[in-house]
Amino acid sequence: MTGTSKNPVADVPRGTTIRGKWNKQTYQIMKKLGSGALGTVYLADSVKGRVALKVGTDSMSITSEVNVLKQLSMVQGTVLGPFFYEIDDWERNGKKFPFYVMEYIDGEPLFTFINRRGKEWIGILMLQLLRDLSVLHREGWVFGDLKPDNLLVEGSPPTMRWLDVGGTTPMGRSVKEFTEFFDRGYWGLGNRVAEPSYDLFSVAMIVLNAGYPKRFDRPKKDSEHYLMNKIEGSQLLREYKPILRKALLGKYNYASEMRQELFALLQGEQINVRKNKNVAGHSRVAARQTRPTVKKKRSGWIETVLLVAFLLFFYTLYLVGHIF
Amino acid sequence: MKKGTLRQILLITDGCSNQGEDPVAMAALAREHGMTVNVIGVLDENERTDGLKEIENIALSGGGIHQLVYAKQLSHTVQMVTRKAMTQTIQGFIHKELQSILGHDKEIEDLPPDKRGQVVEVVDELGETMDLEVLIMIDTSASMQHKLPTVEDALLDLSISLHSRIGENEYALYAFPGKRKQVERLMDWTPILKDIHTIFPKLTTGGITPTGPALKEAIDAYQKKRSKRGLLNDGYIEESSS
Numbered sequence: 001m002t003g004t005s006k007n008p009v010a011d012v013p014r015g016t017t018i019r020g021k022w023n024k025q026t027y028q029i030m031k032k033l034g035s036g037a038l039g040t041v042y043l044a045d046s047v048k049g050r051v052a053l054k055v056g057t058d059s060m061s062i063t064s065e066v067n068v069l070k071q072l073s074m075v076q077g078t079v080l081g082p083f084f085y086e087i088d089d090w091e092r093n094g095k096k097f098p099f100y101v102m103e104y105i106d107g108e109p110l111f112t113f114i115n116r117r118g119k120e121w122i123g124i125l126m127l128q129l130l131r132d133l134s135v136l137h138r139e140g141w142v143f144g145d146l147k148p149d150n151l152l153v154e155g156s157p158p159t160m161r162w163l164d165v166g167g168t169t170p171m172g173r174s175v176k177e178f179t180e181f182f183d184r185g186y187w188g189l190g191n192r193v194a195e196p197s198y199d200l201f202s203v204a205m206i207v208l209n210a211g212y213p214k215r216f217d218r219p220k221k222d223s224e225h226y227l228m229n230k231i232e233g234s235q236l237l238r239e240y241k242p243i244l245r246k247a248l249l250g251k252y253n254y255a256s257e258m259r260q261e262l263f264a265l266l267q268g269e270q271i272n273v274r275k276n277k278n279v280a281g282h283s284r285v286a287a288r289q290t291r292p293t294v295k296k297k298r299s300g301w302i303e304t305v306l307l308v309a310f311l312l313f314f315y316t317l318y319l320v321g322h323i324f
Numbered sequence: 325m326k327k328g329t330l331r332q333i334l335l336i337t338d339g340c341s342n343q344g345e346d347p348v349a350m351a352a353l354a355r356e357h358g359m360t361v362n363v364i365g366v367l368d369e370n371e372r373t374d375g376l377k378e379i380e381n382i383a384l385s386g387g388g389i390h391q392l393v394y395a396k397q398l399s400h401t402v403q404m405v406t407r408k409a410m411t412q413t414i415q416g417f418i419h420k421e422l423q424s425i426l427g428h429d430k431e432i433e434d435l436p437p438d439k440r441g442q443v444v445e446v447v448d449e450l451g452e453t454m455d456l457e458v459l460i461m462i463d464t465s466a467s468m469q470h471k472l473p474t475v476e477d478a479l480l481d482l483s484i485s486l487h488s489r490i491g492e493n494e495y496a497l498y499a500f501p502g503k504r505k506q507v508e509r510l511m512d513w514t515p516i517l518k519d520i521h522t523i524f525p526k527l528t529t530g531g532i533t534p535t536g537p538a539l540k541e542a543i544d545a546y547q548k549k550r551s552k553r554g555l556l557n558d559g560y561i562e563e564s565s566s
Contacts, residue, residue, distance in 0.1 A: 087437040174488035192488035
């Protein structure tokens with residue numbers, strides 16, 4: 001594709017042993033996981049156990065991705081991208097192929113998970129995503145190329161993991177890697193400056209994508225109106241409309257704002273569900289039910305007092321009877 | 325530190341040249357002048373790509389990037405090609421610098437991987453902050469007629485991406501063939517690529533494809549711009565020294 005001729009991305013057959021030129025670590029290729037514009041990712045076996053290994057052709061773009069992975073590994077307390085192990089070169093038939101090694105995330109694609117487990121997971125997983133994004137933003141980074149393909153759901157309890165962090169951009173710079181459907185520039189609803197609201201637009205579009213799995217193209221003009229109609233037209237999306245609208249129009253400055261409102265919305269929904277099912281919650285209903293037991297206790301106390309009073313009365317009579 | 329300016333010619337076409345100078349030679353000339361020539365070939369659905377070897381050759385000799393796309397993907401491609409070409413040019417500078425430090429036969433790959441990270445950071449930094457001039461040259465031969473609305477969208481998209489950078493941008497817009505001449509200027513150098521929706525509907529399409537003369541005109545336009553700036557700079561220096 002580029003003007004300078006480069007080595008084609010060669011398929012590395014299963015069972016191949018890759019040995020790093022600089023660090024001398026060896027990896028045994030188990031299977032191909034996927035390939036993108038910059039290289040191919042393989043599952044490999046090593047002394048560290050199972051790892052994901054990305055082989056590319058252009059050492060500058062591979063290095064650029066590694067720069068981001070290293071930065072993300074430095075964020076304390078939260079697991080953002082896949083954990084980074086090392087970068088090296090592999091020499092094969094006299095040609096050098098740069099590669100890097102990272103944690104293998106054994107997860108399920110976001111939408112596959114939601115289809116299997118139920119639509120109610122969208123809101124919950126978005127809450128997780130927004131929490132992680134707010135950490136990323138605080139560290140001065142913007143995800144950039146946020147889309148379902150870059151998100152995996154792993155383990156139990158199900159946790160959202162980020163797969164491809166190649167588009168991650170320092171705050172204030174321009175986003176270079178993006179996917180049109182999730183890019184606010186494409187919809188004419190903003191620029192491509194890396195700022196939190198850029199990612200939050202993409203989050204909203206991920207939710208829209210859940211409602212419209214086949215996606216759709218932009219209209220000739222007035223995409224705002226067009227997108228609002230799309231939200232109205234889907235039963236799944238309608239309930240999220242106030243939040244989606246604000247995110248699409250760039251009204252949230254921070255991921256935490258959007259997260260709070262989504263949280264409130266999901267909670268409100270749960271209360272509604274409870275009311276409909278007529279199950280006693282924590283509110284007035286509960287208080288009314290406990291009150292009669294208090295009354296009973298009080299009447300029991302009165303009974304005791306009366307009984308004691310009676311006994312005392314008869315005992316007095318008995319004593320008086322003895323005297324006479 | 326003064327960061328210099330990247331100069332690009334972006335050629336959007338759909339076929340072979342059939343009039344005037346050899347475009348591959350003109351691209352080589354542009355490269356000598358310190359410009360990069362990028363070429364995007366816009367295909368119709370089901371169109372075969374074998375007649376488009378010239379596109380690749382122009383980009384190769386112009387030190388740039390070429391890409392063949394269907395009209396639908398044009399927006400994404402135009403901004404991507406422009407940015408990639410910027411990165412490639414900057415990497416070229418850095419490569420030369422490294423050779424002067426490490427020795428003539430050394431490549432970036434000869435650095436240990438950990439050191440490469442710093443080189444990439446410098447490239448990213450320059451790509452974000454350097455000024456950029458793009459001269460856009462649009463093929464308006466008859467077969468391009470129905471693709472022009474898509475070209476318009478793609479250019480707007482390009483300006484969104486470039487304006488999100490920190491560095492300054494300038495654009496000029498030309499069409500070939502023009503109404504009366506082989507090449508026609510649609511828009512002189514401007515920092516904002518706007519009002520193109522008023523220009524595009526007025527474009528008339530013609531039969532010939534004078535790609536070579538178009539590139540020659542682009543080189544001239546850059547030369548004029550540079551000499552104008554030279555005059556301005558001289559004037560400024562005289563003023564400040566008196």
